[in-house]
Every structure is written in structure tokens, then in C-alpha cells.
Amino acid sequence: MPKLSVIIPCYFNEENIPVTTQELVANEVNFPSEVTFEYVFVNDGSGDDTLGALRHAQGHYPGRIRIVDLAGNVGSYNAIVAGIAHATGDCLAVITADLQDPPELMVQMYAHWKKGFKLVIGSRQNREETGLSVTLAKAFHWLMKNLALGNIPDGGFDFVFFDRQVAIEVTKMHERNSNVFYLMVWLGFAYVSIPYTRRKRKIGKSRWTLNKKIKLLVDSLLAFSFLPIRAISVLGLGLGAIALLYGVYVIALKIASPNEPAGWTSLMVVMLFVSAFQMIALGVIGEYVWRGLDAARQRPLYVVNQTYEDATPEQEIAAGS
Known part of the structure; x- marks a missing residue:
């Protein structure tokens, strides 16, 4: 039965x-x-x-x-x-x-x-x-x-x-x-x-x-999907490529116009954008680290x-x- x-x-x-x-x-x-x-x-x-x-x-x-x-x-x-x-x-x-x-x-x-x-x-x-x-x-x-x-x-x-x-x-x-x-x-x-x-x-x-x-929602996504950490990697690579291109542009500009003043506005935009990404990345990584610590404690x-x-x-x- x-x-x-x-x-x-x-x-x-x-x-x-x-x-x-x-x-x-x-x-x-x-x-x-x-x-x-x-x-x-x-x-x-x-x-x-x-x-x-x-x-x-x-x-x-x-x-x-x-x-x-x-x-x-x-x-x-x-x-x-x-x-x-x-x-x-x-x-x-x-x-x-x-x-x-x-x-x-x-x-x-x-x-x-x-x-x-x-x-x-x-x-x-x-x-x-x-x-x-x-x-x-x-x-x-x-x-x-x-x-x-x-x-x-x-x-x-x-x-x-x-x-x-x-x-x-x-x-x-x-x-x-x-x-x-x-x-x-x-x-x-x-x-x-x-x-x-x-x-x-x-x-x-x-x-x-x-x-x-x-x-x-956060628990379920982090437990069953690698998308958040993968998105950070992809975005980081993208920002790295943009930074590299911007660096080449700045060097070329300096060679072509030695007396040209540096662009403060564009520099601040890049810094704020990269800083925002870093804070988001640290937050997502922190979520994973905290869950690893919580599991390591083995509390019931x-x-x-x-x-x-x-x-x-x-x-x-x-x-x-």
C-alpha cells in the first residue's frame, strides 16, 4: 500500500x-x-x-x-x-x-x-x-x-x-x-x-x-547560473579593450599635438565608468564569497x-x- x-x-x-x-x-x-x-x-x-x-x-x-x-x-x-x-x-x-x-x-x-x-x-x-x-x-x-x-x-x-x-x-x-x-x-x-x-x-x-x-531571485540566479560572474568577465574584457584603444588614442594625440591640453572631462567619464564597474564586480563576487563562507560553516x-x-x-x- x-x-x-x-x-x-x-x-x-x-x-x-x-x-x-x-x-x-x-x-x-x-x-x-x-x-x-x-x-x-x-x-x-x-x-x-x-x-x-x-x-x-x-x-x-x-x-x-x-x-x-x-x-x-x-x-x-x-x-x-x-x-x-x-x-x-x-x-x-x-x-x-x-x-x-x-x-x-x-x-x-x-x-x-x-x-x-x-x-x-x-x-x-x-x-x-x-x-x-x-x-x-x-x-x-x-x-x-x-x-x-x-x-x-x-x-x-x-x-x-x-x-x-x-x-x-x-x-x-x-x-x-x-x-x-x-x-x-x-x-x-x-x-x-x-x-x-x-x-x-x-x-x-x-x-x-x-x-x-x-x-x-538573487539566491536562485547565483545557485543555478554562472551568468553574473561570466557577465563580469565579458564586461571586464570589453572595458579593457576600450581602455587600450583610448590609451592608443591619447598617445597618438600627444604625439600629433604635444601642446594640446589633456581632456579632463573624458578622463573623468572613463574613471567613473570603470569605478562603477569595479564596485558592481566586487558586489557580485562578494555574493559568491559569502555563499562559500556560509556553506563552509556547515551550520544546520x-x-x-x-x-x-x-x-x-x-x-x-x-x-x-
Whole structure:
């Protein structure tokens, strides 16, 4: 009997938990009867009572929910890795706690997994959301597809279904400052992409701030693309060639007109241009150096405060009251 582990990272999702658990459990009837289920909720250092809501849900659905309570906030991708490490299923899925991704799509994903695909991706073909966040998300995934990983599906994704082998490989890498979903594609397994429309968030407020989006873009580009460092090399060679030509021009000008005063304006333009390039180059190289230092420290991706395997009888009584 195959076991499906559904991993749900949680951050300030106190209000979402009752609805999320109800929809996930209700979706079980759409699967073949042979499938058993395990829901691994990872509390990513939430400042509200997400843990309390999860413990209450555990009382409602005994034997189904496992809670991994992290000591502090480490970001959704590291929280997902923690969930993968604690999951015991033959196949696994990752879905958001706000249910913007439809749980019913997991039935199709499971069918593809049964056919032998080790990775099934739910790609966001359309969105019910509007506004600047949608534009930024599309720009992010366009950049990643064209500059880093050309084999990722269009539209972006963070809803995946994958085999135990993929889970083992991801946890073995201990990748820092990266994107766990892109790591799954990078592994090279053949995958199926299922397009869907992402729902609009109905409960709570997203904590996915602009700063976090920018950090994700920088982390993803530096983790999967050599373009930034290669661009510096190409630009440096180009500027070197221009400087060489300008030097030849200055020498020729000096020979032809010994009394001609030097051009202060052109000299300052060249100096400012080269100085700006040097600062940008140092910034990009610094990003790589910092990531190398961060990896060399070998600090854990996450620290588990406590795991809750099942509800106590008292919690089951409280949940039923």
C-alpha cells in the first residue's frame, strides 16, 4: 500500500489550518483506496498560534498529522527540507498552507507517479490574483528559465509531487541559499508538468515580502547560473579593450599635438565608468564569497524544537468538544 506524505510549510497560518486540514483530508476520497496518508506540517517559527492550531487539528484527525516545530524562522524552502526529512511516505507532495494550489490536482500527480515519473510539477498557467506581485512573479520565472534553468516549465511552480528517491537526493545535498524546487528539476529526472490556475488567497495575509522575493531571485540566479560572474568577465574584457584603444588614442594625440591640453572631462567619464564597474564586480563576487563562507560553516539548515507525532487523548477530547 503506497503511502503519500503531504508536506505543508506554515508561517503565520493560524487561521488557515482548520480549513487546510479539512480540505486535505476531504480530498482523500478522490484517491484509490490503496493509498494511505500522512500530513507533515512544519511550523517555521510562526509568531502567532499556528502551533496551537496544528495541535488542535491533530486531535481532530488522529494518526494522520505529524508536526515539526522549528526553533526559529528559517524560510519556507528550508522548512520544506525539514518536512522532507521527517516524511516517511513512498511518494511526497509539497503544497502551501493557504491552499492557493488545488489539493485535487494531487490525484492526477499520483497517477503520473504510478506510471513511473519520479517528479510531477504543478505549473501555474493562470492566476486569480492580479497586481504587481503577479508581474514580479512572471518576471522572476522568465529570468530563471532564460538565464539559469532552461528546462523548468513556464509560469513557475511551488506545487510538486515526487518520489522517495528525489526526496533522498534533495536532503543529501544540504544546499544553502537555494531553491528546493529548482533542485528537484536540476537532478535531471524526467518530469511531467500539469498546468493549473492558482487560486486567490482567501484567508490571512501573505508574508512573502518584496525583500524575500528579491533575495530568492538573487539566491536562485547565483545557485543555478554562472551568468553574473561570466557577465563580469565579458564586461571586464570589453572595458579593457576600450581602455587600450583610448590609451592608443591619447598617445597618438600627444604625439600629433604635444601642446594640446589633456581632456579632463573624458578622463573623468572613463574613471567613473570603470569605478562603477569595479564596485558592481566586487558586489557580485562578494555574493559568491559569502555563499562559500556560509556553506563552509556547515551550520544546520534548520533546528527542530520538537516533533509531535500524534495527539494526546486529552487533545482528541478537546478537539471534539
